[in-house]
Amino acid sequence: MKFGGTSMADLERIRRVARIVAAEAEAGKRIAVVVSAMAGKTNELVAWTDGAGRSAQGLPESDDEYDVVVGSGEQVTSGLLAMVLRNMGLNARSWMGWQVPIITDDAHGKARIEDIPPERLSAALDGGEIAVIPGFQGVTRDQRITTLGRGGSDTSAVAVAAALGAPCDIYTDVDGVYTTDPRIESKAKRLAKISYEEMLEMASLGAKVLQTRSVELAMAHKVPVRVLSSFTEPGEAENQGTLVCDEEEIVEKRIVSGVAYSRDEAKVTLLGLKDDAGTLSSLFSMLAEANVNVDMIVQGQARVADQANLTFTVGRRDAGRAVEIMNRAQAELGFEELRVDEDVSKVSVVGVGMRSHVGVAQSMFKALADKGIKVQAVSTSEIKISVLIDAAYTELAVRALHAAYGLEQV
Ligand code: ADP
Ligand code: ASP
Ligand code: MG
Numbered sequence: 310m311k312f313g314g315t316s317m318a319d320l321e322r323i324r325r326v327a328r329i330v331a332a333e334a335e336a337g338k339r340i341a342v343v344v345s346a347m348a349g350k351t352n353e354l355v356a357w358t359d360g361a362g363r364s365a366q367g368l369p370e371s372d373d374e375y376d377v378v379v380g381s382g383e384q385v386t387s388g389l390l391a392m393v394l395r396n397m398g399l400n401a402r403s404w405m406g407w408q409v410p411i412i413t414d415d416a417h418g419k420a421r422i423e424d425i426p427p428e429r430l431s432a433a434l435d436g437g438e439i440a441v442i443p444g445f446q447g448v449t450r451d452q453r454i455t456t457l458g459r460g461g462s463d464t465s466a467v468a469v470a471a472a473l474g475a476p477c478d479i480y481t482d483v484d485g486v487y488t489t490d491p492r493i494e495s496k497a498k499r500l501a502k503i504s505y506e507e508m509l510e511m512a513s514l515g516a517k518v519l520q521t522r523s524v525e526l527a528m529a530h531k532v533p534v535r536v537l538s539s540f541t542e543p544g545e546a547e548n549q550g551t552l553v554c555d556e557e558e559i560v561e562k563r564i565v566s567g568v569a570y571s572r573d574e575a576k577v578t579l580l581g582l583k584d585d586a587g588t589l590s591s592l593f594s595m596l597a598e599a600n601v602n603v604d605m606i607v608q609g610q611a612r613v614a615d616q617a618n619l620t621f622t623v624g625r626r627d628a629g630r631a632v633e634i635m636n637r638a639q640a641e642l643g644f645e646e647l648r649v650d651e652d653v654s655k656v657s658v659v660g661v662g663m664r665s666h667v668g669v670a671q672s673m674f675k676a677l678a679d680k681g682i683k684v685q686a687v688s689t690s691e692i693k694i695s696v697l698i699d700a701a702y703t704e705l706a707v708r709a710l711h712a713a714y715g716l717e718q719v
Contacts, residue, residue: 310329310330310333310340310341310343310477310480311463311465311478312342312343312344312390312539313462313482313539314349314350314351315481316345316480316481316539317344317386319347323389323390323393325542326342327393327397328542329539329542329543330342330390330394331394331399332543332544333543334399339435339475341439341440341441342439342441343442343462343465344387344390344442345382345444346386346445347382347385350385351445351459354378354379355379357378358371358379373453373454373455376417376453380443380445380454382445383443383444383462384403384446386443387403387404387443388403390441391439400438401441403443404430404441405443406446406447407446409425409429409442410425410426411425411442412424412425412426412447412448413447413448413457415453415455416455418456419457419458420447420455422468422526425471430472434473442465443465444462444463445457445461445465446465447465458520458522460520461520462520463519464520464523464526466523467526467530467532476534477527477533477535478550479534479537480537480538480539481518481538482539482540484537484541485500485537485551486499486508486518486551486553486567487499487518488568489570489711490516493570493707493708494708496716496717497717498716499551500566501552502552502553502554502558503551503552503554503566504553504555504559505524505527505553506556506661507566507567507660507692509521509528510569510657510659510693511567511569512524514570514571514655514693514695516567518536533552533553535551535552536550536551537551562662563719564660564662564714565663566659567660567716568656568658568710569656570654570655570657570703571655572654574604574624574651575622575625575627575628575650576651576685576697577620577621577647577649578618579635579642579646580618580645580647580648581611581616581618581643581646582617582644583615583617583642584617585615588617588642591638591642596631596634599630603621603623604622604624605621605688605695606620606686607619607686608620616645619644620685620686622686622697632647652699653685653699654697654698654699655695656695656696656698656707658673658693658694658710659692659693663691663693663694664691670689675713676710676712676713677698677706677709679709680702680706680709682698684697684698685697685698
């Protein structure tokens with residue numbers, strides 16, 4: 310079981326979480342619970358580390374200390390939940406990431422889990438103990454604390470489930486995965502089931518209900534994941550949530566399953582770029598070397614011969630770095646002007662049915678055109694189409710596409 314930040318936001322909510330855990334324990338299940346920090350806590354801790362500043366020249370990077378600070382929010386909630394469970398007469402104890410241990414690589418701030426030896430945890434569960442584990446935290450092989458990147462508790466939960474050979478229930482502030490973010494479209498519908506592949510696209514395209522890496526892990530280890538609400542009391546209302554599972558387990562066939570959006574985009578445009586065979590290759594190598602991930606790419610002929618215009622998108626946090634790299638290489642790349650636009654967002658439709666149906670793109674462009682929304686760039690895969698638009702139209706576009714594919718009726 311995993312409980313997110315809103316579910317752990319204060320003692321009253323932690324008590325409700327404890328009641329949900331207790332009901333499962335009374336049903337005779339062996340339980341490991343993964344918890345997030347209280348809502349807002351991680352942001353606060355990140356701000357503290359920003360305030361402390363980076364290491365002085367010549368000293369090691371302070372990213373490892375960033376993790377010590379930022380990972381502490383989960384230590385508090387796991388201790389509190391264990392205390393509340395004990396006060397209810399249950400046998401519970403907390404296990405910090407390093408105690409489990411949840412072993413990760415040393416990419417501080419965005420570490421990846423490498424191994425979770427299950428022996429100690431399994432023995433505790435076999436002994437009738439409820440294990441409460443802080444999400445988001447890990448430890449390197451040389452005993453330094455790491456964190457898994459924002460939203461990483463989902464990944465901790467799936468990884469612990471995989472290590473124990475158990476299914477994973479993710480309790481959050483919505484009662485499942487919806488056709489789109491219910492905060493933006495009140496007509497969004499809960500999906501009873503969604504395939505790993507679709508969920509992976511939805512997550513990586515901005516639906517933050519599950520961290521992308523957690524879905525990758527679930528898919529790789531075939532962990533059945535259920536997303537459900539932590540706001541219903543055990544046994545109270547029906548709380549079936551959404552099952553994330555193999556495509557074959559889903560009977561009802563939809564062409565489009567959901568609409569996702571991301572405001573975390575920046576558009577970089579280079580005008581009057583040298584139009585020869587090597588330019589694009591050197592440009593994208595420079596970005597790759599600096600670890601800047603490029604998403605959409607559009608190239609067009611400029612009005613002047615031998616010149617091209619190029620537009621590409623990067624994560625907003627990488628925009629500054631991308632610009633710096635481009636400017637430094639201006640002579641080599643030969644462009645005349647560089648523009649950056651952060652007022653953009655990416656809206657995507659996702660569905661495995663796209664593989665076998667035509668006209669999905671046409672419906673998308675028509676729905677956007679009808680609302681007067683201009684498309685600035687497009688990218689596609691077998692099961693998704695994404696468009697880049699003016700950020701001011703994000704909600705309008707999400708609602709228009711949700712209606713265009715009839716998603717309020719699924
Ligand atoms: P937690 O704190 O439990 O990890 P998050 O805030 O990370 O919760 O994720 C849950 C939120 O994800 C919901 O409140 C909802 O606004 C958002 N969300 C975005 N897209 C979707 C979607 N397709 N289905 C459900 N929730 C979504
Ligand atoms: N507390 C961490 C964050 O806010 C991890 C999580 O909640 O999943 O990113
Ligand atoms: Mg989350």
